Amino acid sequence: MIRLQNVTKDYGGSPALINVNLHIALGEFAFLVGPSGAGKSTLMRLLYREETPTSGSVFVGGVNLNRLHRRQVPLLRRRLGTIFQDYKLLPRQTVFNNVAYILRALGVDEKEVAKRVQSALSVVSLEHKGDAYPDELSGGEQQRVGIARAIVNGPPVLLADEPTGNLDPATSLEIVQLLERIAERGTTVFISTHDTTIVNALRRRVIYLKGGEIVSDVDSGVYELEPNLNV
Amino acid sequence: MRHLRIFFRVIIETGIGVKRSGWSNWLVVSILAIALTIFGGILQLTMTMKNVVTACGSQLEISAYLKDGFQPKRVAREISQIPEVQLVEIVTKDVAWDEMKSTFKVASLANPLPNTLHIRASNPQAVEAVAAKVKLLGAVENIRYPLKVARKINDLRHFIELAGFAITAALSAATLTVIGNTIHLLIESRQREIEILSLMGVSPFYIKGPFILQGATYGAGSALVAILVLTGVHLYLDPYVTDQLVSIAPFLAKNLEYGLWETFAIVIGLGVLVGAGGSWWTSGRYIKI
Numbered sequence: 463m464i465r466l467q468n469v470t471k472d473y474g475g476s477p478a479l480i481n482v483n484l485h486i487a488l489g490e491f492a493f494l495v496g497p498s499g500a501g502k503s504t505l506m507r508l509l510y511r512e513e514t515p516t517s518g519s520v521f522v523g524g525v526n527l528n529r530l531h532r533r534q535v536p537l538l539r540r541r542l543g544t545i546f547q548d549y550k551l552l553p554r555q556t557v558f559n560n561v562a563y564i565l566r567a568l569g570v571d572e573k574e575v576a577k578r579v580q581s582a583l584s585v586v587s588l589e590h591k592g593d594a595y596p597d598e599l600s601g602g603e604q605q606r607v608g609i610a611r612a613i614v615n616g617p618p619v620l621l622a623d624e625p626t627g628n629l630d631p632a633t634s635l636e637i638v639q640l641l642e643r644i645a646e647r648g649t650t651v652f653i654s655t656h657d658t659t660i661v662n663a664l665r666r667r668v669i670y671l672k673g674g675e676i677v678s679d680v681d682s683g684v685y686e687l688e689p690n691l692n693v
Numbered sequence: 694m695r696h697l698r699i700f701f702r703v704i705i706e707t708g709i710g711v712k713r714s715g716w717s718n719w720l721v722v723s724i725l726a727i728a729l730t731i732f733g734g735i736l737q738l739t740m741t742m743k744n745v746v747t748a749c750g751s752q753l754e755i756s757a758y759l760k761d762g763f764q765p766k767r768v769a770r771e772i773s774q775i776p777e778v779q780l781v782e783i784v785t786k787d788v789a790w791d792e793m794k795s796t797f798k799v800a801s802l803a804n805p806l807p808n809t810l811h812i813r814a815s816n817p818q819a820v821e822a823v824a825a826k827v828k829l830l831g832a833v834e835n836i837r838y839p840l841k842v843a844r845k846i847n848d849l850r851h852f853i854e855l856a857g858f859a860i861t862a863a864l865s866a867a868t869l870t871v872i873g874n875t876i877h878l879l880i881e882s883r884q885r886e887i888e889i890l891s892l893m894g895v896s897p898f899y900i901k902g903p904f905i906l907q908g909a910t911y912g913a914g915s916a917l918v919a920i921l922v923l924t925g926v927h928l929y930l931d932p933y934v935t936d937q938l939v940s941i942a943p944f945l946a947k948n949l950e951y952g953l954w955e956t957f958a959i960v961i962g963l964g965v966l967v968g969a970g971g972s973w974w975t976s977g978r979y980i981k982i
Binding site for chain 1 (some may be wrong): 695696697888891893
């Protein structure tokens with residue numbers, strides 16, 4: 463579902479990613495870990511085509527993103543659910559409207575919008591908060607709205623860039639368990655994080671990125687600050 | 694149906710944008726309305742002048758004013774020999790003077806008017822040839838014919854047109870700047886929202902469309918204001934202008950056209966074009982998707 467071949471990303475002399483090779487299969491759940499500045503966010507941005515690689519190829523759902531025309535980028539992003547550390551909710555829209563926005567922009571009729579939004583909100587247990595505004599919610603609730611928005615269009619891939627970065631440990635665990643439940647329904651979930659607690663609690667595939675290079679890739683792994691090299 | 698729903702949502706987003714713009718809506722509409730009113734006024738003036746020119750051009754009559762001491766009948770006979778002349782009518786100085794006295798209060802003076810011949814050419818193309826031949830006659834002091842007047846009006850029209858379009862172009866450039874700044878401010882205030890929408894995979898049409906439609910709305914609104922002003926001015930001035938023109942050239946009573954609807958259509962078109970164009974350019978420049 464996600465494949466990177468010899469990907470290097472260089473920001474004018476300082477490489478953020480160096481010759482990265484990676485494959486994540488359909489329905490897989492994986493963590494991308496590493497210290498700050500390791501290149502996690504850059505790798506995520508390559509996947510939703512916010513950036514393009516300096517060299518190498520990035521494939522998502524069989525599509526080579528290097529060859530994707532600018533006009534086709536929105537089509538790619540509709541097939542990806544993206545979750546962000548700062549939630550990126552529309553502050554002047556209710557929870558319902560935040561989740562409904564993309565469906566309305568795609569011309570889905572209102573009955574179907576209501577049905578799908580309610581369904582997405584019930585997955586994140588926020589069906590009773592539809593009329594609330596983002597600033598009336600806790601950080602954990604806002605992130606759950608972000609997840610509902612990411613899954614409302616039924617994407618095959620869910621990317622989460624530091625989804626627990628602004629949350630306390632207990633809420634972080636709730637969020638990541640929620641993402642795990644979503645993965646069980648067949649969605650590929652790829653989470654970038656530097657939160658050892660959530661990674662170690664779930665014991666799923668862990669890809670360790672350091673200095674722009676993958677130094678470890680372990681199934682059922684843990685996040686150690688100095689990993690054993692086991693690529 | 695899906696596209697219709699998307700378009701409907703874009704209109705809703707446009708409404709939200711207009712609401713958020715607050716006082717700057719009025720600023721943009723006022724400036725654009727002033728530009729369009731000036732443009733519309735000049736356009737209407739030049740269109741009216743063009744119609745007057747056309748009406749003058751189709752007139753067949755030439756007036757020849759005779760020098761004192763020449764017999765009008767004899768000169769009329771001479772002129773009627775010209776092949777392109779269809780009819781010659783004599784208005785003696787006494788008849789003209791009586792008519793003038795019956796129309797206006799005239800002081801007791803000696804009759805200053807000349808004997809006049811009204812000459813009708815056989816077709817509009819012959820008017821100038823006949824006028825040239827008549828002017829050469831020794832008995833003729835001066836001649837006047839509508840085509841000659843038309844030329845003068847046409848020269849003036851060209852000048853007004855040129856000056857008017859230069860003023861409109863300058864005002865439109867100023868308006869484009871104001872629209873651009875308003876839309877730019879709106880884009881800046883919604884930058885985060887735009888970023889989020891882009892990351893969600895919302896199409897550029899859906900993101901930029903409301904800004905462009907907002908500009909078009911400004912244009913249409915300004916055009917309506919300009920049309921109201923122009924209609925008011927037209928209703929106020931029409932009787933006066935018509936009287937003046939008809940008194941100069943009586944044949945205009947039947948032919949006078951102001952080109953009002955054409956002016957309104959062009960004003961709306963220009964307003965929407967400037968509004969939407971300014972927004973399109975600004976959103977293209979500041980929204981990077």
